[in-house]
Amino acid sequence: MADRDAFLMLLLKNEADLRAFIGSLIRDRDAREDVFQEVALALWQQAERYDPSRPFGAWARGVAANKILQRRHQDKRFPIAFPPETILAVLDAFDRTEAEGPSRLEALRHCLAQLPEKARQLLALRYEQGLAVKEVAERTRHTLDAAYQALCRIRLALADCIRRRLAAQQEGAR
């Protein structure tokens, strides 16, 4: 793919999903940032190899998976919990559930707006301030388990809301 501008647009469009994929496999923030950078660079350098008739997200994730496998192979201390077969299974799962970026984000915003203020505050502590669940528990004067359970419930509710909203959008589009 010779058009670098179009390629960059594709990269930007898929950035969030690519980060989600890498983040699902690597929980260490620095390590996943490193890998993302390496992958972005590899994608940029290999832009000519990209076949526009194929989904960009899948191609990018393939490169990311290879990079992660390579790092895992080279360095056993590389912070990844999963063996290669799991990495490939997760790759496959991401491919099969390719996200519709903008509509999913819009659905997320909509669903977040439906949440009670307290739930939003809890999510803000976890995701805006980047606190660990233990720290969230301390801030909110809950036990660790209570904070964790509350976050789980909120995310499940959000996931359910997003799913319903996306389904409704698809229904409306028909």
Added chain:
Amino acid sequence: MSDPRDHALFARYLDGLATEAEGAELGRRLAADPACARAFAEASRLDASLGAHFRQEKGQSDVRAVLQRIQAGRTRRRIALFAATAAAALLIVLTPALWLRPAAPPVEVLAGNVVADGAEVTRIAYGVRFIVPGSGQAPLTLGDGSGASLDGGTAAAIHGPSGPLRQAVELFSGGGDFRVLKDTGRFEVRTPVGLVTVLGTEFTVRLRPRKPTDGRGDEAMRAKGMLLAVAVLTGAVQVQVGERAVVLGVGQSQVFAGDEERGPRTSRIGGELAAVGADSITIVQRGERGETTKTLAVDAQTKVVIESDQTEQVKGERGEPTYRVKLVDGTLGDLKVGRRVTVTCTEDGKATLIVLHRAKPRREGGEGEGERTPRVEKPRREGGDREGEKPRREGGEGDREGEPRREKVRTEGGDREGEARPDKPRREGGEGEREKPRREGGDSEGEGKPRVEKPRREGGDSEGEARPDKPRREGGEGERAPKPRVTPGILVGVKADSIVVRVGERGEQTLTFAVDAATEVAIEGVRLEGGGEGADPIKRPALIKGSLGDLKAGQRVSVQATADGKALKIFIHRSQAPKREGEGERKHFRPPDGGERKPPREGGDRKPPREGEAKPPREGGDAKPPVVDRGAEF
């Protein structure tokens, strides 16, 4: 819908609460059950989306804080990269004014002072060089509707559409925040250091000198070399520095070093003048292995400075008073046979600067050069505070313009190379060497061309021995052809920008090689082939790619280096040299994750680590990982 227990497991994993056993269980579940894996993918996407969403929210909340600061009259003046959130906030603060106004071509100055052709302007024509005086920012609306808020002190020009290019900002100095509208066509920010290419995104670009410019403006920066700092707030940009392109994504930032060359690369030679002609000088360098001579061309452009008996006070990097020997201008006629000089010369053997040293009594201690002065050793500050010294520090600033660079005091072995004298010359206005700073850790400035350091012997290098063309070895004869050579030895020192290798059969000599991001490291190891089903795998020798972080004192290495001592490739051999008597404990390599790695075992192969045990990088390793074939290499 997958098992609720799976969701609990996902949540624990994504929240960082999963135990090792739970992680392993999750791994098995994901591999075994595609439905579970799909649910995990969705949970991971939600987790990532929440992070992105709230970070964005955070940026917006920072706008309020920045607004408060602005209302309180505090100005933001930081040349270095500032936090992405703050930058985003400023951009958002400016956004309504920027985007709601009709685009008045070509470039409209929305606020602040902008001076072009000596007059303050409210509109700027394409191609006209302008400056933003003072310290405040000047928000501009560019012809394509994109916005730029340029810092005070910025000199720039805006260029209009041309072919695939829709807009370009040419930065001569300073920097600013940019918000580029998504549109067809390329948007570029051109700087003397590199080219930033973007589509729709927000980012900051700042040029800064390696060292404060004393208010001498962008010309001084240009002359000295600059650092380019790029931070991306949204989207991504590509930064092209030399032949290397780096893509920076959201929240990422990097500092790039400018081309060190605005002239041919130079080196320095210290020695005694053996002959002075109208168009050449000959320098004798004396060392343990005898004398070498070098003849260099001189002409009217060759600058001569002479060390005076006076010292002068100058401001150090942080404004602290520093003393140095005053230099006075001289001419080629001041050069006399027998005088000690340090000559800066180009690769083609032309002397560009000659520092004529004062005659000094010979120093006790048998160093090669005869005119060494007993010196008052000043503690060297981390980062090289002395002007003209080559600082090594994070984000390092380079030599001052116009100052001959002082030879560095070597810490290993105590001797310095050449005329290293803290009390010695440095003069404003001279023609100094422009060389790159070295950054500790060196992550961001890999694009630059770090200074190639001469290999140095520890423990008694003399001025006369300072040979820029090659590392010296025991038994070395005179001048050798300047070509890469391989030097085997034991690694005895590892720094961010150099390594020290002990060479010789009895390790009687040490060499220092410069290393940088381009230096390749290869680790000798074994690859296990075959095996399984009861059969033992076959060990085959293999080289695996390593990094500078793999270098540890005590390793047996072979260094392939250029003639001027820059390590091109370092081979780490498997077996290690026995510890020498009296030698301290080897330094343990501390990996980036903070864990302490075991020191390498004496004498050879590593024992295979046990299951679950923290292991150092494998050498050769076992079976290759599976590869996802999607038409891309990685």
